[in-house]
Amino acid sequence: MxxxxxxxxxxxxxxxxxxxxxxxxxxxxxxxxxxxxxxxxxxxxxxxxxxxxxxxxxxxxxxxxxxxxxxxxxxxxxxxxxxxxxxxxxxxxxxxxxxxxxxxxxxxxxxxxxxxxxxxxxxxxxxxxxxxxxxxxxxPLPVQESILEALGQLGFAFKSADLELGHIRGTGQQLPFYQEIELAPSPQYAHQVAEIEVTFLAGPAGMEVVLEADKRGGFLSEGHDTVTRFTVSHGAGAVDWNTEVDSWMRQLVGRRTSHGSHHAYDSHAPYGHGDLHADKGHGHYGHGDHGHRSGPGMGTAIAAGAAGLAVGVVGGMVAAxxxxxxxxxxxxxxxxxxxxxx
Structure with missing residues (x-):
């Protein structure tokens, strides 16, 4: 025995x-x-x-x-x-x-x-x-799916996704790594941006959305990264996500450099935003944005296979x-x- x-x-x-x-x-x-x-x-x-x-x-x-x-x-x-x-x-x-x-x-x-x-x-x-x-x-969580769907509707296409060891400074990140979802820019921004990276940092009270743009260099300037962050609530189902995400992208891509001042945000909106003026993982990020509750309603369910980012996923990767x-x-x-x- x-x-x-x-x-x-x-x-x-x-x-x-x-x-x-x-x-x-x-x-x-x-x-x-x-x-x-x-x-x-x-x-x-x-x-x-x-x-x-x-x-x-x-x-x-x-x-x-x-x-x-x-x-x-x-x-x-x-x-x-x-x-x-x-x-x-x-x-x-x-x-x-x-x-x-x-x-x-x-x-x-x-x-x-x-x-x-x-x-x-x-x-x-x-x-x-x-x-x-x-x-x-x-x-994805419903709010994550809504944001990704909006990106697809706006013309952004899925490229790849990976997990990076490290912490994004200035956020409430808890895990020792974070996920980056890499997107090809929509035709509207293709001449300005080579790539967009999206990171979701969810928590019980809401979610931080970190966006980074790999901006192309000009005739007399070098390419650089710009980063910003938005905070949304899980119950933001009544939001017009196409409009909101488009405004995020305009702010992100329109920024001349990765350094600048904070912008105010509407305290009655279902989201907040703040600027993260450096490279993710190495720079010192800004603070000071808090999520706000949205109005009632869970939002419209997005059917599987609907137009949007799913097209980019299917086109860029075989399930097998x-x-x-x-x-x-x-x-x-x-x-x-x-x-x-x-």
Whole structure:
């Protein structure tokens, strides 16, 4: 029996774990549900804990260039402290809430190339078994979807999306990384801007929208980045988002340099804005904007496949390619040795 338990602690003849997430994409800040299925090994074992880890494939910039790695951005203990008999099968249901800043992985069912996963860690008889890894699909919050839809309606096209290690200064960012959604400019701004980057930083009270424009250089000037930030409420369903987002873009693109003074904003509007006068991740950002509640109403639902940014997603990425990238996230995970740093 002692030899059996030793083999079990080494993963030979020990319990097996299979986590099954309930079907369908979840939203940032929303509930993630499923079941952890256990099967006993060749002996009785004490299950000390069952822990779910949220992991993401994140890019990190450094002096030698860029690298990628896995980052654990939340952990949940969903069970443990029980005896699993030899050969016994047991299922542990779970329900946890995702962080509000969880990146979105899809829009209208089309993958954005973001790799997120749920890794199950099984604590068995003093040893840790990383168990299995399951891909995590996250769809936008309604306000995020409305903003992205408006961008598409205004002629901006999806290029790519990634996760960057680091913090955006002057914001309320909580996670150790942030998501950038890169867009090709609309024809109206193509002569001024090479690219637009959108970052959503959601929280329980509202959401910060950070916009960065890669502005083209002129005959006597070099290209530069301009950055600004807007704060919106989750209940801003009555907003004419095409008009609002167009005004954001006019302010962002129309700025001559990345440095300037703060602008006032209407305290009765459902959003606030402030200027972030430097490069994201390195500069010192401005402060002083707070979101305001909008009027009643949840807004009009946007049907899947509607005109807008979804066209750019479908045109720029095949869904199967996104699945392959998520699959790559899990290959060799057991060989990582538990290294969760990017």
């Amino acid at each position: 002692v030899f059996k338990r030793l083999l079990g602690s080494l993963g030979v003849g020990g319990p097996s774990v299979d986590t099954v997430l309930d079907p369908g994409a979840v939203t940032p800040g929303g509930g993630l549900t499923g079941q952890v299925h256990l099967k006993g090994g060749n002996a009785d074992f004490t299950i000390e804990h069952i822990t779910l880890e949220l992991v993401a494939r994140v890019e990190a910039e450094h002096d030698d260039g860029e690298s990628e790695g896995l980052v654990v951005f939340d952990r949940f203990t969903v069970g443990g402290d029980f005896r699993l008999a030899e050969g016994e099968q047991r299922s542990i249901p779970f329900s946890v809430n995702l962080p509000w800043e969880t990146p979105i992985t899809e829009l209208y069912g089309q993958g954005l190339g973001i790799a997120l996963g749920v890794r199950t860690e099984l604590g068995v008889a003093g040893a840790k078994d990383k168990g299995d890894m399951d891909p995590l699909a996250v769809r 390619e996104a699945v392959d990238e998520i699959g790559d996230l899990f290959e060799g995970d057991e060989e990582d040795g538990g290294d969760d740093e990017a």
